[in-house]
Amino acid sequence: MIGAGIGGLAAAIGLRRRGWSVSVLERAPVIAEVGAGLTLWPNAVKALAALGVDVSDRGVPTISRGNILTPGGRWVRRNHPDDVGVLAIHRADLHDVLRKALPESVLHTDTEVTAVTTDGTVRCAGEERRADLVIAADGVNSLTRRTLWSGDAVFQHRTIWRGVTPSGSVWPVRESLSMGRGEQVGVLPLPDERVYWFLTANEPRPNVLYADNQAEVLRRIGTWHHPIPDLVNATPEDQVLHNDMLDIDPVPTFVKDRVVLLGDAAHAMTPDLGQGACQALEDAVVLAAYVDDLARYDSERRARVQPMMAAARAGVARNSDTNALRHLVLLAAARVVPPAAWRKATAQWADWESPVIP
Template identity: 40%
Template structure:
């Protein structure tokens, strides 16, 4: 079957599924509330399985050109001593390639360039996603953590859950030789090389939901992390408060289905997870390819969507559960030696590809 699809949300998952559906012969309209694609944003680690999804969408080569290979990384303690290493060479040997670092704007740009002009309708929020099904054969909810499509399908029965961590992130004009994370007592600080002269950073602190430090955010970050090992102090010195983002970290209560009739969810709208495994955007890309595959040539859209749900719901919910467990490790304030041993064991088993 070749039908028509309304995609609610023009983020990574929304643009990716639009590309996939167009390649399958579908007519696609993407409704995005923002006025344009973002010009700035933090970095993403695109793992091999997600790179294969980009290859399936015909944009893998362009994504590799605009990104860079991730070097080996490390988990450290605040004094700089080593907890464990992330061996990218082992990932490459196991999966055929390593992890690629790509900024979110660059990835969105690659996907948008694969779409015909006018496919994405900017400045077009959707107030009633289900009503779109009267005009389209399929409605795809790719509208993120606080998905209106999910709410229209399931109401408030499956709420967001606060992870116990609040986070800050941004970019600085600084080169670092390799990325990694530093874990303290209920706190962690991460660095990822994003582009020549640009480093992505993030910090997370165990705190109550809605916590705001009594001083300004940057002053609080310096208080918490200013005496940690290099290059953390140098990163803090280069942070522009105007570009500093702060948000509580949530994940989604597992849904009983990603499908209702001819409405379907993908990405964060379906399985929002904590960022601890760096898999949110990766899983959205894999979802997009799986959904396009499911409906390509199908004569019955609802039945095809059930097949997509069967293929993607359990793997993504397992990934979300593992990410949540990793996030809880970061909240540990006592017995950090036991926690560090758990981290070493987890990395020895190997991260998801």
């Protein structure tokens, strides 16, 4: 297993349930997830259950894309009982639960993979290892995908800032999505009276760095409605994260001989659908269930996730649009769309039947 992120750890758990001997190779000196919050949609909760992992005590049940507001605080839409619920969780908490489900002996830190071949040979740390199966869960910039397949990460002219407030600093807070022209701010409560917030915005060039990310966020949305400025101000400056929004073009297969792509290495998409981590968890379950039939893993996962990648790119186009008239039309549609149609539009990817891991 290359990579000890959410997908890599989940796949390791699933394969161990099948009786496989697993080694997880991670280039970082310490296995610890960085990041802020994320949402686990019902499909991800099913995937975790199939893996025997319970994170219900680490998250807050909430609604994603239910409460919609304008930057000035005018309500566009409020949560409806028919909306699909999600579990809001800190990425580090999910990662911690997955890591603790594995024995320390399978985790190998400070081990950077420098080459992979389709016969299952992995070069790292000045030595070669051979495996019956190599699972590349090495992220959007996957070395494995770029060398054995093709396809660098694609910058989508969007960027994201994220943060989590300290416990109780701005509380209580209800979940919301505030929609500006080309900018969106999401707010989700987390356990221990913490709050996860994010800002997505247009960015013409990749790799733009800001000397003070907190100040840059406040420059952009410091006049938006309460409690958005308070949330940003409450987040320690050095904990405001900033990343470009990247995805990849679809690859023709997730399997080459003894090498399998998983998670962002296989199907990185922008966070517009909230399904990135959810799909990595699905990958892990399907791989564990069909590890003896990799062609089935390949076909089922590509059929499931590649339309989702296209939908995420469509979401980028929609969310980056700064045209005033089209923005008003979008807000009007969100206000009047019937609950059933809203549910279908916002949660169409949450319906998924998990296979049983033998």
